[in-house]
Amino acid sequence: MTGRAESPTSQRLSTGVQLILRVLHHFAPHRWTHARLLKWGVTGRTLVIAVPYLWLLLFFLVPFIIVLKIAFSETQIAMPPYQPLVHWVGDKAVNLTLNFGNFLFLLEDNLYWKAFLNSLKVAGISTFFCLLIGYPMAYAIARADSTKRNVLLMMVILPFWTSFLLRVYAWIGILKNNGLINNFLLWTGVIDQPIVMLQTDFAIYVGIVYSYLPFMILPLYSNLEKMDLTLLEAAQDLGCGPFKAFMKITLPLSMPGILAGSMLVFIPAVGEFVIPTLLGGPESLMIGKVLWTEFFNNRDWPVASAVAIALLIFLVVPIVYFQRVQARETGGGVHR
Amino acid sequence: MASGARNDGRFEPWKAPGAEPYIRIDRVTKKFGDFMAVNDVSLKIYKKELFCLLGGSGCGKTTLLRMLAGFEEPTAGKIFIDGVDMAGIPPYERPVNMMFQSYALFPHMTVEQNVAFGLHQDKVPKSEIRQRVTEMLDMVKLGQFGKRKPHQLSGGQRQRVALARALVKRPKLLLLDEPLGALDKKLREHTQFELVNLQEQLGVTFVVVTHDQEEAMTLSTRIGVMNAGEIVQVGTPSEIYEYPNSKFVAEFIGSVNMFEGRLIEDEPGHVRIHCPDLDGNVYVDHGVSSPPGAVVFAAVRPEKIVLSRDKPASADNMAHGIVKEIAYMGDMSTYLVRLDSGKMARVTQPNTWRHADDRITWEEPVYLNWHPSSPVVVSE
Ligand SMILES: Nc1ncnc2c1ncn2[C@@H]1O[C@H](COP(=O)(O)OP(=O)(O)OP(=O)(O)O)[C@@H](O)[C@H]1O
Ligand SMILES: [Mg+2]
Numbered sequence: 161m162t163g164r165a166e167s168p169t170s171q172r173l174s175t176g177v178q179l180i181l182r183v184l185h186h187f188a189p190h191r192w193t194h195a196r197l198l199k200w201g202v203t204g205r206t207l208v209i210a211v212p213y214l215w216l217l218l219f220f221l222v223p224f225i226i227v228l229k230i231a232f233s234e235t236q237i238a239m240p241p242y243q244p245l246v247h248w249v250g251d252k253a254v255n256l257t258l259n260f261g262n263f264l265f266l267l268e269d270n271l272y273w274k275a276f277l278n279s280l281k282v283a284g285i286s287t288f289f290c291l292l293i294g295y296p297m298a299y300a301i302a303r304a305d306s307t308k309r310n311v312l313l314m315m316v317i318l319p320f321w322t323s324f325l326l327r328v329y330a331w332i333g334i335l336k337n338n339g340l341i342n343n344f345l346l347w348t349g350v351i352d353q354p355i356v357m358l359q360t361d362f363a364i365y366v367g368i369v370y371s372y373l374p375f376m377i378l379p380l381y382s383n384l385e386k387m388d389l390t391l392l393e394a395a396q397d398l399g400c401g402p403f404k405a406f407m408k409i410t411l412p413l414s415m416p417g418i419l420a421g422s423m424l425v426f427i428p429a430v431g432e433f434v435i436p437t438l439l440g441g442p443e444s445l446m447i448g449k450v451l452w453t454e455f456f457n458n459r460d461w462p463v464a465s466a467v468a469i470a471l472l473i474f475l476v477v478p479i480v481y482f483q484r485v486q487a488r489e490t491g492g493g494v495h496r
Numbered sequence: 497m498a499s500g501a502r503n504d505g506r507f508e509p510w511k512a513p514g515a516e517p518y519i520r521i522d523r524v525t526k527k528f529g530d531f532m533a534v535n536d537v538s539l540k541i542y543k544k545e546l547f548c549l550l551g552g553s554g555c556g557k558t559t560l561l562r563m564l565a566g567f568e569e570p571t572a573g574k575i576f577i578d579g580v581d582m583a584g585i586p587p588y589e590r591p592v593n594m595m596f597q598s599y600a601l602f603p604h605m606t607v608e609q610n611v612a613f614g615l616h617q618d619k620v621p622k623s624e625i626r627q628r629v630t631e632m633l634d635m636v637k638l639g640q641f642g643k644r645k646p647h648q649l650s651g652g653q654r655q656r657v658a659l660a661r662a663l664v665k666r667p668k669l670l671l672l673d674e675p676l677g678a679l680d681k682k683l684r685e686h687t688q689f690e691l692v693n694l695q696e697q698l699g700v701t702f703v704v705v706t707h708d709q710e711e712a713m714t715l716s717t718r719i720g721v722m723n724a725g726e727i728v729q730v731g732t733p734s735e736i737y738e739y740p741n742s743k744f745v746a747e748f749i750g751s752v753n754m755f756e757g758r759l760i761e762d763e764p765g766h767v768r769i770h771c772p773d774l775d776g777n778v779y780v781d782h783g784v785s786s787p788p789g790a791v792v793f794a795a796v797r798p799e800k801i802v803l804s805r806d807k808p809a810s811a812d813n814m815a816h817g818i819v820k821e822i823a824y825m826g827d828m829s830t831y832l833v834r835l836d837s838g839k840m841a842r843v844t845q846p847n848t849w850r851h852a853d854d855r856i857t858w859e860e861p862v863y864l865n866w867h868p869s870s871p872v873v874v875s876e
Contacts, residue, residue: 393567394600396587398665399617408613412604 224472231465232258242461262466272450272467276474279447282361282436283429286368287376290425291418293369294376298417299410301377302384313381316374328367328438335363335439363439364446368429375428376421383417384410419486427475447471507717508732509542516579518543518701519564519669524573526559533559535725536573541718546695546702548712551722552748557705558597560722561671564703565594577669588617593667597674597705599658601646607633607657608642614665632664635694652683659691663698672704676711688714709749713737721745737797743874746795753801753841755794762788767873768812769794773839779812781868786875793874798844800870803831803856808865815864817841819856833862 184190197203233242234257249255266272301312319327334340335357342354357363387410395405433448440446447467454464509515517540526534534556541547549557562568563575566587575582582590593614602610608629615625633639636656646654655675662670675691676684692715695702706712712719713733721729721736721744729741740746743754755778757771762783769778769792778794786792808814820840821832824847831843841864856862 388598388600390596390598390600391602393565393587394594394596394602395613396567397565397592397594398614398661399588401586401588404617409602 227465227468230461231262231469232260233462234259234261235460235462240461241459259462262462263470265463266466266470271445272447272470275445275447275450276471278445279430279432282364282368282446283426283432286365286372286429287422287426289365289369290373290376291422294373294380294421295414295418297373298377298380298384301381302387316377316381319374324371325434327371328435331363331367331370331439332358335366358439359441361440361444364436364444367435367439368432371435372425372429375424379420379424380414380417383414383420387413423479427479430475431471507544509545510540510718515542517541518545518578519703520574520576521560521564522574522576524560524563524570524575526556526563526568527571532725534563534570537725537727539720539727539730541701541703543701544695544699545717546692546704546715548716548719549703549705549722550707550709550712550719550748552707555722556725557707557722558673561594561673561703561705564669565592565671566590591667592669592671593662593665594671595658595662595673595675597677599646599654601654601657601661603646606643606645607638607649610646610657611661611664614661618665628664632660636660652679652687655679655687659694663694663700666698667700669701669703672702674705674707676706676708684711685714691715713749721748723748738872740795740872740874743793743795743876746793746872746874751798751842753796753798755796755839757792757794759784759786759788759790759792762786766868769873773835773837774815775836776811776814778871779810779868780871780873784873786873790875793876794871795874796866796871798830798842799828801841801843801864801866803833803843803845804863804865805856805860807863810865813866813868813871815841817862817864819858819860819862822858831856831862833864835864 194204197207229245230242233245235241236243243257245257247255247257297316301309301316304312332339336342337354337356337358339358341357342351345351346354357366391409391413392402392405395409396402400408431448431451432446433452436444436446436449437452451464451467451471454460454467510517519539519541521537521539521541524534524537525532537560549560551557559568563570564577564582566582566585569583577591602613605613611629611632612625615628620628629642630639633642636659638653638656638660641649641653646657649657659672659675662672676687679687688711691702704712704715706715716733718730718732719736720727723744729736729745731739736745737749740749746752747754755769755771755773757769757773757778759767760770760777761768764783766782767780767784769780771778771794780794784792815835815837817833817835819831820834823830823832826847828844828846831845833841833843835841843864
């Protein structure tokens with residue numbers, strides 16, 4: 161890397177900047193503010209941490225509490241379509257009605273269980289295929305030379321610049337009976353009847369794997385790219401062929417990337433609604449679709465909210481537990 | 497300067513007529529794009545040698561070592577190990593182990609697993625692996641650290657794990673890239689001797705890369721001095737120190753006074769050099785190969801110069817100056833003398849007497865002189 165020559169304009173600019181800096185340094189408004197904040201017990205560190213916490217509080221916790229509230233209420237035909245939890249009795253007393261019926265209903269009707277299990281299955285299989293396809297891609301990008309690497313990464317991210325919905329619709333065009341694939345196969349004479357692909361589970365898998373692949377590739381890439389390549393040389397030096405060196409060194413060291421990618425694919429895939437609705441058949445049972453039906457078709461907001469809360473608990477609790485265990489095992493992360 | 501610590505005339509396979517070298521590097525060149533990292537290097541290294549590659553940063557030491565290990569292919573030339581041409585043989589099939597400059601320990605494995613790794617690849621039986629790993633860890637004094645991960649070790653301990661991992665396979669040739677680079681001076685000196693002991697005990701051939709000339713002096717049977725991708729001199733530590741073949745080597749190893757001059761008398765038995773910086777000429781009692789009139793340098797080591805208050809008898813090999821600086825170093829003192837010509841000369845004198853009242857001191861006029869066998873004549 162060579163230092164770049166500065167043009168006269170940029171030099172003048174930088175003297176200007178220096179002047180401003182010197183003035184700022186002299187009057188030091190930051191120092192004054194800093195001292196005042198410190199007196200209140202606010203340091204730069206707490207501020208930096210507070211911002212994301214505030215964000216989460218506003219856009220995650222508050223909506224979550226609203227949903228939780230609805231889950232414990234009863235339906236009514238009105239707007240909004242649920243009864244308030246808290247109502248005033250007389251002037252002073254407050255009556256709190258918690259309705260667990262929605263959650264009990266989920267247990268009674270095995271539709272919800274089936275939908276949930278099926279969602280887990282679909283998400284699991286999709287995650288597996290994302291890993292299978294994404295790992296070699298991430299590996300190839302991480303090992304490509306640095307000029308090509310950015311182009312390749314760009315190509316992974318590029319689909320995000322088109323609407324997700326449009327991309328799923330495009331798959332309809334590809335998969336349908338007189339779509340791209342069938343027409344091509346008919347034209348080459350490999351088949352004489354179109355293969356039914358749309359509105360099958362196969363289409364759901366294709367859609368999910370296609371849509372979520374970047375979420376697998378990116379964390380894997382950032383993990384693989386960081387890896388110290390002399391470790392592979394050391395393994396080879398100790399008698400490992402390239403494949404064995406991959407299995408014994410690269411793969412275990414990329415475990416954090418595999419886990420991060422799998423979570424990023426698996427979790428949203430469980431609750432996926434658009435893809436099964438558009439690409440899957442009417443009988444495809446997924447929890448996201450059930451939620452939609454409860455909410456919009458049946459207008460049963462409390463049950464829909466209960467489904468959402470149950471989903472959250474079933475996904476988040478095992479994941480948090482799992483991460484705890486993992487953190488304990490690795491002794492607080494791998495250091496180099 | 498401890499020179500030739502390991503070479504007292506007993507182990508000199510390179511002098512034996514008809515001895516087969518263990519490693520033969522034959523006119524090897526390595527280019528990265530247009531850049532010559534290693535330029536036409538030829539070397540012969542013999543069994544059980546501890547050969548040091550010595551040179552400044554970026555002179556191609558690591559590149560040469562990596563070609564021996566098989567991580568880089570030479571652009572031109574051939575490498576033979578134990579008589580076998582290494583062209584196209586991958587690292588995992590070479591009878592060579594390497595200790596990396598960065599150690600390259602596997603972070604997800606314990607110390608034991610790291611050391612056992614190479615043995616597992618060789619399909620050594622489990623019980624033997626356990627025994628050899630334990631033995632090796634004891635040898636590098638890491639017996640009780642077997643269950644730790646590399647990130648729980650100090651730099652020196654990591655370095656010893658790396659050494660154990662490379663040695664446990666009992667390679668015939670061990671390549672070490674700056675093995676002691678990360679250690680502090682004390683641990684470094686200690687480890688140097690351990691390394692030499694291990695090497696003699698196991699009878700392994702070592703090729704060690706270093707940019708520390710003192711380290712090279714104490715460790716090696718022979719040194720190959722590198723500069724800008726080329727080997728400029730190969731020899732025992734004392735040969736390199738006493739008979740440097742170029743100005744570069746003379747200046748790179750130890751400190752030296754370099755007097756530029758012209759050859760005015762060139763006989764087979766002696767030469768005389770006229771040096772403008774000195775009062776007399778430089779008289780050397782052996783012949784040199786440069787033509788008369790050539791510009792040469794007379795290199796005189798500081799410890800080979802004698803300081804005196806009286807004018808020396810001979811008009812040659814002497815100079816007059818004033819002491820400007822004295823550095824007391826316990827066993828000896830270094831004097832910086834400004835010659836009448838303005839050139840600074842460095843002289844070291846042993847502190848033989850505890851109470852020397854008439855010691856030469858600051859700002860005192862002195863004469864420098866040296867024996868005709870002391871100067872080494874080198875050219876640019
Ligand atoms: N893969 C590479 N591509 C391009 N140039 C390289 C490569 N590897 C090394 N070089 C160059 O070759 C030269 C020699 O490098 P090398 O690593 O052998 O130096 P070295 O003698 O080991 O130095 P140091 O003492 O700093 O480790 C350097 O100038 C370096 O920039
Ligand atoms: Mg190096």
